Amino acid sequence: MDFTIENALIATQDDYTTLSVGVSDGKISTISPQVESVGTSMPADNKLLLPGFINAHTHSSEMWQRGIMSMFPLELWLAELYDFAPLDIEKVYLSALGTAVETLLSGGTSVVDHLVLIPGKELETIATAVRAYQEVGIRAFIAPLIQDESLTAGIPSGDTKQSHEAYFRSTQATLDILEEAVKLFHNPDIGMSILVAPTGIQLCTDALFTGCAELSDKYNLCRHSHLLETKAQEKLAQEKYGCTAVEHLQRISYLDSRTSLAHCVHLTDGDIKILAETKSTVVHNPLSNLRLGSGIAPILKYRQAGVNVSFGCDGASSNDSQDLLEAIKIGSILHNVTDFDYQHWITPRQSVKMAALGGAIGLNMGELLGTLDVGKKADLVLYDLTSLSLLPRTDPIGLLVLGRPTNIVDSAWVNGKQVVANGKVTTIDVDNLRQELFKNSQWQTQRKSKTVAELEAHYRLVMGL
Ligand SMILES: [Zn+2]
Numbered sequence: 001m002d003f004t005i006e007n008a009l010i011a012t013q014d015d016y017t018t019l020s021v022g023v024s025d026g027k028i029s030t031i032s033p034q035v036e037s038v039g040t041s042m043p044a045d046n047k048l049l050l051p052g053f054i055n056a057h058t059h060s061s062e063m064w065q066r067g068i069m070s071m072f073p074l075e076l077w078l079a080e081l082y083d084f085a086p087l088d089i090e091k092v093y094l095s096a097l098g099t100a101v102e103t104l105l106s107g108g109t110s111v112v113d114h115l116v117l118i119p120g121k122e123l124e125t126i127a128t129a130v131r132a133y134q135e136v137g138i139r140a141f142i143a144p145l146i147q148d149e150s151l152t153a154g155i156p157s158g159d160t161k162q163s164h165e166a167y168f169r170s171t172q173a174t175l176d177i178l179e180e181a182v183k184l185f186h187n188p189d190i191g192m193s194i195l196v197a198p199t200g201i202q203l204c205t206d207a208l209f210t211g212c213a214e215l216s217d218k219y220n221l222c223r224h225s226h227l228l229e230t231k232a233q234e235k236l237a238q239e240k241y242g243c244t245a246v247e248h249l250q251r252i253s254y255l256d257s258r259t260s261l262a263h264c265v266h267l268t269d270g271d272i273k274i275l276a277e278t279k280s281t282v283v284h285n286p287l288s289n290l291r292l293g294s295g296i297a298p299i300l301k302y303r304q305a306g307v308n309v310s311f312g313c314d315g316a317s318s319n320d321s322q323d324l325l326e327a328i329k330i331g332s333i334l335h336n337v338t339d340f341d342y343q344h345w346i347t348p349r350q351s352v353k354m355a356a357l358g359g360a361i362g363l364n365m366g367e368l369l370g371t372l373d374v375g376k377k378a379d380l381v382l383y384d385l386t387s388l389s390l391l392p393r394t395d396p397i398g399l400l401v402l403g404r405p406t407n408i409v410d411s412a413w414v415n416g417k418q419v420v421a422n423g424k425v426t427t428i429d430v431d432n433l434r435q436e437l438f439k440n441s442q443w444q445t446q447r448k449s450k451t452v453a454e455l456e457a458h459y460r461l462v463m464g465l
């Protein structure tokens with residue numbers, strides 16, 4: 001459908017102006033001070049128009065365990081998470097819907113779902129997430145989370161001798177599932193992309209990384225992984241490779257301009273140089289890094305080195321929400337305490353650019369998404385500047401990034417299709433989703449993780465606790 005968003009407030013270089021934006025065939029066709037209506041008219045007085053943000057790293061099915069996970073560092077937290085992970089396809093569907101809705105209502109129009117696969121139902125899990133995202137109409141990048149080593153291999157050995165059980169599925173079988181998913185579901189033109197996504201050096205062999213890189217080359221797929229989220233992983237890389245994880249990933253040709261790397265908390269200056277040279281993207285997940293005590297990613301250093309940075313919520317078990325604006329706020333001002341030189345601090349306008357264009361570049365779509373320019377895809381969000389949390393009137397982008405905006409998304413479009421109108425998601429019945437999430441869960445408190453009990457003593461020993 002063709003339409004014109006009329007009289008929206010739009011950011012200029014360092015001010016604002018009122019413009020009308022025409023959309024034809026899912027793309028921005030005109031941006032003009034005059035109202036030259038193309039198709040249906042959408043009045044946007046007192047509303048701010050921005051390109052949609054990208055939730056550049058999450059795990060949708062973690063929604064089922066938000067609010068209950070113990071206060072653990074990643075390695076123990078993962079053990080608990082997997083002990084209680086949902087094994088029910090219906091739950092995968094509902095949490096993907098929930099993740100999409102929360103992303104849309106906090107300014108996102110794209111989501112990268114590093115999707116946890118139900119063992120034995122891998123393709124069904126992916127098909128279910130595809131269905132959920134298509135129903136909501138969000139642009140989805142599904143990154144099936146794969147590994148080929150067992151959980152215990154993710155903890156450094158230190159001075160102890162450790163042996164690990166073989167992973168339940170072979171590396172080749174995992175790559176075959178991934179290739180099948182690409183053939184079935186990868187269709188960027190309709191807003192559905194599959195990524196290769198080995199979870200990280202802590203649980204993946206080189207054979208899995210290189211197999212993924214080959215699929216990425218064969219089908220032009222983006223690459224996505226966790227990278228150096230914790231101190232333990234930094235230590236593990238030295239044990240495994242005798243060099244840093246970044247040096248190793250460069251050596252096996254995994255890093256390139258289509259590669260986005262979640263976390264990047266524990267990198268050396270040399271590693272940062274490699275990320276800049278390979279044009280890899282860092283996905284900053286500040287809330288997860290705080291929640292799991294992983295550390296503060298050196299985002300200001302990345303920006304100074306010319307590394308592209310975007311924002312992610314990470315899974316809702318380590319966040320424990322999917323509020324993209326919250327991740328952007330914390331992920332921006334957190335760094336003011338790491339560098340006394342305020343000239344390096346991230347301004348609200350820079351934050352918005354990282355969240356939109358930075359996210360698009362990390363997904364090899366910088367030419368197609370992330371700015372308000374004629375010819376770009378119409379992934380757009382309109383914010384209601386008369387909402388209580390955006391009043392009184394000062395700098396709209398400052399209010400959006402630094403404030404605590406609630407119920408401020410008036411409308412959103414993905415590929416030119418309206419998916420939010422008058423503050424409500426129009427494509428699915430959100431009241432029904434709420435009822436289903438309620439019905440399929442229960443109030444809980446204490447849980448005992450068997451795997452944590454097995455791993456904790458060794459973890460404390462090698463980490464010097
Ligand atoms: Zn993650």
